[in-house]
Structure formats: structure tokens, C-alpha cells
Amino acid sequence: MAKKKMSHSANSQEPKHSQNETQTMSMATLTDDSYLQQIQSLRNLNAKLLKETAERRQQIDSLQSELHHSAVSNNDILAAFDIEKVVTSVVVDSHVKGMNLLFDTLLAEKDREVERLQRERESLAVRFQNETKLFEESLKREGKLREEVEKLRLEGENFLLQKRRDVSELKMERDSALKSSRESFEAVERLKEEIEALRRGKDEFVKREGKLREEAEKLRLEGENLLLQKQRDISELKMERDSALKSSRESFEAVETLKKEIEALRIGKDEFVKISKNQKQKIGDLEEELTRVNESLKMQEECMRVRLDNADDKLGLATQRMEEMTREISSLIEEKKKIEKVVETLTEENAGVRKSLNVATKELGDKQHEVDEAIRVKGEIELVNVNLESEIVDLRVKIKELEQSYRKFEEENSKLLSEVDSYKSTVEEVEVEKKNMKKEFEEEKKKVEKLELLTAKLQETVVKRDADLGQMRSDRDKLSENGKKLDVNVSVLRKENEALQSKLLEARKEVEDLSSKIDVWCKNWNKALALLKHTATLVSQQKDIEEEVIRNGKNVEEMEEIAVEEVEKIKKAFESKEEMLDEMKQKVVSLNKSVVDAHKSKNIWTVLSSATTIFAAALVAYVARGR
Template identity: 25%
Template sequence: MANGKKSIRKSKGRKQQNPSSEIQEPAKDSTFRESSTEDPNQKVQSLQSLNALLVKQAYENRHQIEYLVQANETLGAELTQSMSSELQNGLLWVYMASQMKEMGGALDSRVNELICTIESERERLSLACKERDLARNDFELQVNECSLMKDKIMAMEEKERKLGEEIGKLKVECDRFLGEIEELEKVKSLMAEEKDLMEKNIEDLVQEVETFRRKIETFEKEKEVNEMERNKQRMKIGELEKETRELSEVVLNLRKEEGILRAKALELEKNCREAMDREAEQAKEIGSLLEEKRAIEMCLDRLKEEKDSASKSLELATAESEDRQRRIEKLLEEQDAARTELETNRKELKDLQNKVVDFLEEFLGEVVSGENENSEPQEDMSDLWIVVNRLFEACWAHNKKNEELLSEVSNIRVSFDQLTLEKDNTLKVLDEEKMNGVNLKLKVSEMEKLLEETTKELAHQKTEWQDLMKEKKDIESRCGSMAEDIDRLQKELLEAKSSFNDLRAKMESTSMSYRQLLTLLKNTASLLCDSKDEKNGKEKEEAAISQKKLEDEIEPIATNLEAIKQAFKNKETVAQDLNLKVAVMEKTIVEVEKKKSYWTLVSSATTILAAVTFAYAAKRR
């Protein structure tokens, strides 16, 4: 401003010096006019010369005026330019210096804060990326473990299916065995009915034996009706022979059935052995399933721990992401505020530029006629242009930094969106894994229930099997004793048959002797009728001899009858013992039927067979 004022003052001084020179030139013309009034010729010549001089001077003055006008115009333009530039530069320098100082401090602080936040965000992004990679690795491990768990579960399901098939087969076999047992029960009922019939027949036989005993007791008293009684006895003996034949046939059939039942019992023992083998295999499979269950539980615990750690890391990541989002929102708000401030600053700069331009135009309108030195304004202009260029470079750098910050913020937003998407995906996957874990827990609980049920059933089956084995041993011991009893009874039956045959032979011999006696009596009666008087002594001798013979023949018959009586008494005692044994066996059968198991029914069938054999043996005896 001081240089501009100096140039304006110099131009004004020059203008004041030029009017003094113009005043001196008219004074010279007036002196010349005074001297030229003397001679007209001289006046004409002087006028001509003056005119020429004036023309020259006017021409020169015109040239000078044109040159001065041009110089004035150039100087005015330069002055206007220099003054406008000086004023613009000065005002801009002052204003921009103050504004740039304020903005520079604020922007530097903000830039430093943004740089710090960006670096922290980059570090957090790197940590988040690392955590994301770790989470992905953990998720892949979980997926692999889940696939392994699924394979194990499929294997377990296949094993369960196989167990179900085997259980179905066992159920079919059990149904078949139950059908056979029902058939055996039907046979048992039929045998019980036959037993009742046999008991009735035995009672009838006992009654018949009693009647026979009575008849034998009355045999000595009723000698006249011996033939009729003998005929009746023969008929009864025939019937008894028929009954014995029928009973022998029944015994043979029963023996055949006993063989069939023994074969069935052997088959059942084989099936039981196979069932025991299957039970052992099932126990092994259950042990393997328990080991797999333990492994699954270990995997589930490890998955729970990993899930808890992943949930904790996700919570931390969500908290950090929320903090980042808040910081990014704060940065965006600060960025928006900086943009608004920059826009206001730009508007203010534009207003100042317009004001400076208007002021310079007004000032140049006043300073159109001044002269200006070229060196100082040009230097000031160059300095001002350098300053302005620096300011524009600083503004451009600031805008560039702002754009870089905006790009970084946008990149951070994109990365944050990606992280949020990944977080959502991981949360979805975790929810799915949670559901899979819940389903696996349900399946494991179901498997545990099934295993507990199977273990309970196996324990129950083991206890039943132990009880059955004990009962089987008892039944085997009983069967052994019963077999011994059967052998003893068979021997007694053979002895009874032999004694019966002997008795039959003796009865035949007695009948023959009775016939002979009758013939002798007839002969004696005829002889007595012919010669009563002559042969009294001889007849007496023959009668005494015949009586002795009859007594000799009747004595073994009486002894045999006494033996038969004792045998019938023994038979009654044996029948009572057999009835007691049958009652005990029926009690054991009732107890066995309460247990309702396969081997108990088999044992009951064996006891029934033994009882039937005892009954038949007793009947045959």
C-alpha cells in the first residue's frame, strides 16, 4: 500500500511539472509577437516559420500526446493490475493467513486425530481379520467334527437298525416259541384230561381190585360158583390185557412224544445258546456304543467350550464393531462439519474476492491518470502470486487429504459391512450348529434311554436266565430222580407183569385142577350111585387123597392171593405217593407259569411229561 501511494504521488508531481513548461511556451510566443509587429514581411515570414514550427510542434505534441496516452493507458492498466493485485494479495494474504492459521491448526489436529483413529482402526481391522480367520478355522473344525459326528450317528443308527432287525427276529422266534408253548399248554390240558380219565380208570381199577379181593375172599366160601367167577375173571383179565395193551401203546406214543419234546428241548437249548451268543454280541455292541457315547459326550463338551469361546469372541467382536461404528459415525459427523466449514470458507473467500474486485475497480477508476513504476509492483505481484500459489497448493493438498480420508472412511465402511455380513453369517451358522447340537443332544438322550432300556432288559434277562439255569438244574436233578423212579417203576412193572403171568398160569392150573376135581366128583358120584355099599372104604380113601391134593393145590393159591392182596396194598400206597408227587408237580407248574418265560414253560412241559409217565406207570402197575 505504501508503494502504491508513492507511485500515485509521483505521477501527480509529474503532472504539476508539465503545466509549468506549457506556461513558459506561451510566454515565448508573446515575445515573438511583440517583436514581429515591426515588419509585415517579417511578420509573414515569422508567421510562416511559426506556423511551420507550430505544425511541427503540434505534430510532435500529438505524437507525444499519443505516446503519453498510450503510456498512460499502459500505466493505468498496470496500475490497476498492480493495485488490484496488491490489494488482492494484501487482503488475501491477511485474511488467508488468519484463516489458514486457524484452519491449519484445526485441520492438523483433526488430521492427526483421523490418522490416529485410522491407524487404530487398521490395527483393529487386522485383529478382526485375524479373529475372523481363527473363527473360520474353528468353524471349519466344527464342521468337520459335525460331519464326523453325523457319520458316527449314521453308524449308530445302522447298528440300531440291525439291533431292531435282530430284536424283530427274536420277537418272531419268541412268538413262534409262544405258539409252541400254547400248543404244549393245549397238549398239557389234553394230558390233564387224560390224567383225570386215567385217575378215574385207576379208581375204577381200585374198585375192581377191591371187588376182586372180595370175590377172592368169598372164593373159599363159594366153591359152587367158581366157574362163573372164573369166567368173569377171564373176561376182566381180557379187558385188563386190552387196557394194558392200550396203555403200552399210549406209553410208546408218550415216549415218542417225549423224544420229540427232547429234540425240541435240544433245539430250544441251541436257540438259547444262540440267544446268549447274540446277547454277548449285543453286550459288546453296547460297550462299543457306550464308548462312542462317551466320545460323543467328550466332543459335545469340547464343542460347548468352543461354542462358548466363539460366543465370547463374537460378543467382543460385536462390541468392538459397535465401538468402531460409533467412531466411524463420529468421524463422519466431523467430516460433515469440516465440509460445511470448508463450504462456508469457500463462500466467504468468494465474497471477499468479489468485494476486493469491486474495491479495486473503484480505486482504479480514481487512479486512471497516474503514473507507475514497473519494477516494485511487478516484484510485489510475483511475491503475491507465489503466496497465492502456495495457498492454492495447501488447499489442494488439504482437499486431497480430505478425499483420501473419505476414501479410507468408505473402505472402512465397506470392511465394516463385510464384517457385519460375516458376523451375521457366523451367527446364522452358530444358530444352525446350536440347533444341530440340540438335535444331537436329543438323539444322544434317546440313545441313552434306549441303552438304559436295553441294559435293564439285559439285566432282567440275565436274572431270568440265572433263575432259569437254577430251575433247569433243579429240574435236571428232579428229572434224574424221576428217571430213576421211572426205571424202578419199570422194573416193578416187569416184576408185576411176571407175577401177573405167574398168577395167570396158576389160575389156569387151578382151573384145570378144579375141572379135574369136578370130573372126579362126578365120577365119584356115579361110582357111589353104582356101588354104595361095596366101595365105601375105597371112596373114603380116594376122597381123603383128593382132599389132600386139593389142599396141597389150594395152599399156593392162597399164598398167591395173599401176595396179590399185599401187592394191591402196596399199589395203593404207591398211588398215594404218586398223587402227592403229582400235586407237588402241579404246584411247581403253577409257580413256573407265573414266571412266563420260555425255559420255565419247557421245564413245566418236562414236569408234565414226568407226571404223565408216573401216572401211566402207576396205572400199568
């Protein structure tokens, strides 16, 4: 269109020049060159303008295509950003769901652990109740045993008073009684020390009660074994006693075996004292362990308090960081919205540029015939092009900045997500730790309350033990008085022993006389039997010797009567001895029972009473046999 207009203007200028040539023939030669030059210059200018307009149109087309591409790329970027946003939201939701599942599983595991611990705590409480019941039962048994011991002691004292006249050879026994009394005093003092140790080791006594019970059971089993052995020994002693009733020598051997048993009992008592010393040492070790446990509990409580303070500080920092992160995320979202608004404004400006370009093209199409207007439009177009180029450059820079900011935003978003996850995990861990600390603290409180209850119970037991000690002291005073009485009785018994020894010598002489008489009676009886046999042979052989046989028969009958009388006497003596033996057996059975009770109660006075009664029984048997 511009070429046509320019050609039309050139054709319109040619007739004007021809008319000027016809009118001014004279001036043609002078002005032809200048006009031609102007025309040529105008043509050149027109050609240049045409080229420049074509170039500008190409530039405009390229700019439009670039704007279109930039809009398309911007739309692609926005679509990709929306897709990535959706993908990140999906990933974050899946990650959050996984974390929730893990958190639920962890909570379930922790609940299971808590239930298991509660069950263990309940089982421990049941065990503790059972142990306390067993301890109370053991205390009741101890009280009953003490009552039985007191009864046995009283019975032993009565038995000693009744059997004073029959006791002999109590010199060694008195020494043993004195030693045993000293040992009993030492045992009382040791019991005092043990009670003081129990006062000191209140808490450890509860912990080590199981071990002590096991040791007590072992001791009980050993005691039962010892009792069984003693019962076996007693059965053997019964056999020896029966044999002692047959012979005096075996009775003395039985007395010696009894002495050996008494020494064995003393050895057992020494072992019991050693065991009590070992128990004292164990109680001291338990007290040291108790102090250590208390110190460790105090240290654990301090550590728990420090950890709780640190956890609270961490929670405060985590909440602050979470608030800062939420603020940063909100600021980034606002920047994103601003960028979207800038992009929208740029798209609107691009649309306006397109409209302005369309208007410019229309104006160029309408005003190509006017060069001045074309030059002006050219300047305007150049200005518009410069502005567009600057805007395009700015848009490219902004696009690059947006891409960089988008990348940074993605990196920061990923970092923020990772940090949020880490903070969530730390917050959850801190909450779990806090819950565990609270539970442990509550458990420790419960333990402390239980220990306080145990200390109260132990104080009650200590008060009871103090009362028992008072009773034991009174018993000890009574025993000292009884010891003095026994010393007086021992002096009396010595005198009686001397008298009994003299009687024993007389009884031995009588026994020897009886044995000689029995030997004579046996000889006469054998002679009578021989004579009877001889008469039977003579009757079958000769009748003449009947008178002599009758005479001998009369003598034999007299001898037979005398022998029958002696045999009846011997039978009566044996019957009386058998009755005495039965009485002695009954006494020995009662003595064995008293010995067993003495072993059970571990009382010295009952042992002494049983030993003295055995000595008395042996002496009575010997005297009865001698008679």
C-alpha cells in the first residue's frame, strides 16, 4: 500500500514538473539538476522509509511472537507450578498420614508397654502382700514357739525338781550348764545387736527378706535333717538302752554316747552362732546397699528434674520455631500472590500492547501518503519499540528472577517441610518423654509411699521386739536366779551322788553274791537232771536197786522242790525286772520327746533336763538290775 501511494505521488508530481517546464522554458536548464536531486533524495528517503517500516513490522511481528511465547511459557510455568503444588500437597499429605500411622503405632506400643508394666506392678504388689503375710505368720509362729519354749522350760524346771534325788555325775554337766548360760547371755546380747541392726536396716530388710527366707528355709531343712539324724540316734540309743538294761557296761557306753551328742549339740549351737554372725554381716551389707540405693534414687530424681526442665525449654523453642516458620510461610504465600498479580498485570499490558500495535498498523495504513505523519509515526513507533524492548528485557529479567525465586521457594519449602517433620518428631518425642517422666515420677512417689508404710510397720515390729527384749531380760534375770538355785542344788546333788556311789558299791556286791548263788543253783539243777537220767537207766536194768533208787528219788525230790522254789523266785525277780524295764521304756519315750522338743526350741535348760533324766534312768536301771 505504501509503494502504491508513493508511486501515485510520483506520477502526480511528474505532470506538475512538465507544466513547469512548459511555463518556464528559460529557467529549466538551471533548476533541472536541483529538482532531480531532490526527487532522487526523496525517492531514496522513501525507499529507506519503506525498508525501515518493513524492518519495524518484522520487529513488531517478532516481538508479538516473543510475547506470545512468553505468555505461553508463563502459562506453562503457572500450570507446572500448580501441578507441583498439587503434587507437593499430595506428598505432604501422604507423609503426614504415614507419620500419623507411625505415631498411632508408637502410641499403641507404648500403651502395651504401660499395660505390661502395670501388670508387673500388680504382680509385685501381690507378691509383696504375700511376703508381708508370710512375715506376719512367721512372727506369729515365733510368738507361739516362744510360748512353747516357756512351757517347756517350766516343765523342765519341774522335772529337775522332781528328779533331784536320782541325778548323778553332774560335775561336767554343771560346767556345761554354766558355759551354756554364758552362751545364752551372749546370745541375748547378740539378739540385742541384731535388733539394733534391724532398726538400722529397715528398708533393706524388706528387699532382702526373700533371701533371708530362703536361708531360713535352708536352715529349717538343715534343722529337720538334724532332727531326723537325732531321732535316728535316739532310736539307736533305745537299742543301746535295751542292751544297757542287759549289761551295765553297755549302760555306761550309752551315757558316753549321750555325752557325745551333747557335745554335738554344742557344736551345732556354735554353728548357729556363726550363722547369726553371718546374718549380721549380711544385714550390714544390706544397710550399705540401702544407702547406695537412696543416693541413686536422689540422683535419678535430680536428673529427671533437669530433663523435665530441658524438655520444657525444648518445647518452648520448638513452639517459637513453629510460629516463625508459619510466619515465613505466610509471607512467602503473600509474595507468591504478589508475583501472580504482577504476571496478571503483565499479561494485561501485553494485551494492551497488542491493541496499540493493531491501532498503529491501522493508522499506518490510513496515513502512508503523508510523509510528515509517517516520520512522526516512525518516531512514535521507535519510542514504542524502545519501550517494548525495555519492557521485554524487564520481563525476561523478572521471569528469570521468578524462576530463581521459584527454585529458592521450592528449596526453602522442602527444607521447611523437613524441618517441620523433624520438629514434629522432636515434639512428639518430647511429649512421650514427658509422659514417661511423669509416669516414672508417679511410680517413684508410690514406691516412696510404700517404703514409708514399710518403715512404719518396721517401727511397730521394733517396738514389739523391744517389748520382747524386756521379757527376755526378765527371763534372763529369772534364769540367773534359777542358776543360783541350781548351784545350791548341785552341791546337794554331789552329796547325794556320793551316797548313791556307796549304794552302788553295795548293790554290786549283792549282784556278785546273787550271781555266785545262781551259779550254785545251776550246778545243783544240772546234778539233779543227771541223777534223774541215771535212775531211768537203772530201773530198766535191775530191780534190786529199787530201794536205793527210791532213797535217791527222795533226795532228788527234795532237791527238785528246792530247785522249783528257787526257779519261782528267779521268775518273780525276772517279772519284777520286766515291769521295771517297761517303766524305764515309758520314761525313755517321754525323755526322747522332751529331747526332740528341746532340739526344736534350742533351749539349754530343756537339754539339761533331758540329759539328767537319761542319766537318772540309766542309774535306776543299773540299780534295779543289781537288786
